[in-house]
Amino acid sequence: MSTPRAYPIAMADPSKRWPENTAGDFFVDRSCIDCDQCREIAPATFGDSSGHARVERQPDSPPLLSRALMALVTCPVGAIGTKAKHDLHPVVDRLPEQLDENVFFCGFASENSFGASSYLIVRPEGNVLMDSPRFAARLVRKIEQLGGVRWMFLSHVDDMADHAKFRRHFQCERIIHRHEVHSSIQDIEQQLEGHDPICLSPDLIAIPTPGHTRGHMVLHYKNRFLFTGDHLWWSPERQTLRASPRYCWYSWKQQIESMQKLLDYPFEWVLPGHGYRHHLSTHDMREHLKNCISWMRQSN
Secondary structure (H helix, E strand, O other): OOOOOOOOOOOOOHHHEOOOOOOOOEEEEOOOOOOOHHHHHOOOOEEEOOOOEEEOOOOOOHHHHHHHHHHHHHOOOOOEEEOOOOOOHHHHOOOOEEEEOOEEEOOOOOHHHOOOOOEEEOOOOOOEEEOOOOOOHHHHHHHHHOOOOOEEEOOOHHHOOOHHHHHHHHOOEEEEEHHHOOHHHOOOOEEEOOOOOEEEEOOEEEEEOOOOOOOOEEEEEOOOEEEEEOOOEEEOOOOEEEOOOOOOOOOHHHHHHHHHHHHHOOOOEEEEOOOEOEEOOHHHHHHHHHHHHHHHHHHO
């Protein structure tokens, strides 16, 4: 195994802090890329400010402080800083963070994937890393303790980040659709083809969902979890499932057709790379998905 570099967690520059930050310990500086991680992890602390995050309210309790520090650790560009010195070890020890059953949020987002979320599925048959987080020493050690990585499922080329480092360290098999493969990643171990769903194991189904990119795929797990890459997410503003023609790089028409395909697969969790994750009943998720498809068709 290769040895991950034990670099310190980057923090923001107080001289470059945005003036919109609420005064106090935490702040966001001008390196923010507006990836949304901090607003999802610590919504009580971080808010939106026209193209970047800001501190909306300083954390005033231990639970809120812990969430704000997790956002700091996860930030892909080190845009969150504090005046005071905080012990980050308890926060780092909580990552990957358990979401439900054996599914974990990795944190440690990477600038190379514009801060996309990555997830770990811990299974007796072998763990699955969904897209790539930052190859950070502390995260890698925790993943080792959880059993390592057998497969790395790559939804599409935008969210691959440090996939090659994880491959070298864990000797995992990477899975991607052939339409996402270009000259620098031709050595990926499993290159799936076609538009039909592919059963990777009895509980894991790779579903090609062209639209956002030509070879985009989502991963369906145990009829409960849908890992959606950049295909589908929850909108807290609209309180429903959404996709975006603005961030569709290949074909909005095909993305609508791909979305229709997902009606055949029950799920309770939507777990995207970009956008908010959410949990509802299977029935409610299906209704939101149907509404999303209807909205997409109207906007076509």
